[in-house]
Amino acid sequence: MWHLCKSASRQLPPALRQDNRAHAQPDWYLYAPACALVEADRARPGTAEHLAALPGITVLDLDLPAVLDIARQDTWAQAQAHAHHAAQPTADRPDGAVVATTTPGRWEGEPVRVLDLNP
Numbered sequence: 001m002w003h004l005c006k007s008a009s010r011q012l013p014p015a016l017r018q019d020n021r022a023h024a025q026p027d028w029y030l031y032a033p034a035c036a037l038v039e040a041d042r043a044r045p046g047t048a049e050h051l052a053a054l055p056g057i058t059v060l061d062l063d064l065p066a067v068l069d070i071a072r073q074d075t076w077a078q079a080q081a082h083a084h085h086a087a088q089p090t091a092d093r094p095d096g097a098v099v100a101t102t103t104p105g106r107w108e109g110e111p112v113r114v115l116d117l118n119p
Helices: 006-024 034-043 047-053 064-072 078-087
Strands: 002-004 030-033 057-060 098-101 113-116
Touching: 030 034, 030 078, 034 047, 034 057, 034 078, 047 057, 064 078, 078 098
Parallel strands: 002 030, 002 098, 030 057, 098 113
Antiparallel strands: none
16 A cells, blocks of 8 residues: 655656556555645646546545644645555554655654655
């Protein structure tokens, strides 16, 4: 399971390889938090629509538990806070998820696993 962070918009080929895997393997999931898509689209217009249209990506809505978690993360950008929330263990994802990003340094010290999308 992987979360696609907004910084993936800068490295689309590695992100697309993850999409291909998510599309081809039934037990492999790729999630894009809605806030991350907003931030990605602001940095690179058209990115959100492109990523959301990929067959292997599931867009994670900003539901009430995510809103409450993001509200407590007052030092983070909303996109990173939404990805952090989405990467936490749940009943569906007991091991949590991995955050795929081109800015792995932003995640140092955080209780999430990170996949560096940089070449």
